[in-house]
Amino acid sequence: xxxxxxxxxxxxxxxxxxxxxxxxxxxxxxxxxxxxxxxxxxxxxxxxxxxxxxxxxxxxxxxxxxxxxxxxxxxxxxxxxxxxxxxxxxxxxxxxxxxxxxxxxxxxxxxxxxxxxxxxxxxxxxxxxxxxxxxxxxx
Numbered sequence: 001x002x003x004x005x006x007x008x009x010x011x012x013x014x015x016x017x018x019x020x021x022x023x024x025x026x027x028x029x030x031x032x033x034x035x036x037x038x039x040x041x042x043x044x045x046x047x048x049x050x051x052x053x054x055x056x057x058x059x060x061x062x063x064x065x066x067x068x069x070x071x072x073x074x075x076x077x078x079x080x081x082x083x084x085x086x087x088x089x090x091x092x093x094x095x096x097x098x099x100x101x102x103x104x105x106x107x108x109x110x111x112x113x114x115x116x117x118x119x120x121x122x123x124x125x126x127x128x129x130x131x132x133x134x135x136x137x138x139x
Contacts, residue, residue: 025094029102030083035076038063046080048087050137054130056080061125070122078118081129085114089137104136112136 030048035056039046044055056077063069082104085092091107104112117132 022093025096025102026083026086029079029094032076032080032083034069034072035080038073048084050084050088050130050133053081053084053128053133057125057128057130061122063122071119074119074122075115076118077121077129078113078115081118081132082112082114084133085112085136092136106136106139108139110139 032046036046039052039056039059042059044052044059046052046056063073079102082094082102085104086094089106093105095103095105095111097103101113102115104114106112114132117127118129121127121129121132
């Protein structure tokens, strides 16, 4: 997922880069509208907790039959995984790479490409989102 509007920011004179607001980025990336809609239809509440990731893992993957929906849902699943990590793992933050890709940066410096993981989950169900979270949380 490339987010060019979150990339380099310049002041009004076109000069130095201005840092992006981490809270605004986190709020934007946590929207995950398609995933939240699919979850609501299945009576799954997405409350940004690890338990909600386990609930998502149990959904019947009806989206796999829709080639148009699949990549969008995968993006949302990855962004939601990242949202849960940022909100529950101390020191984890969103970082937008120079190519516009949102990743999670852990306190150890390790980067986690959550969008790629979300795409894999949406397409095949493996690895499970709850399993990915557990691996990231213990790092």
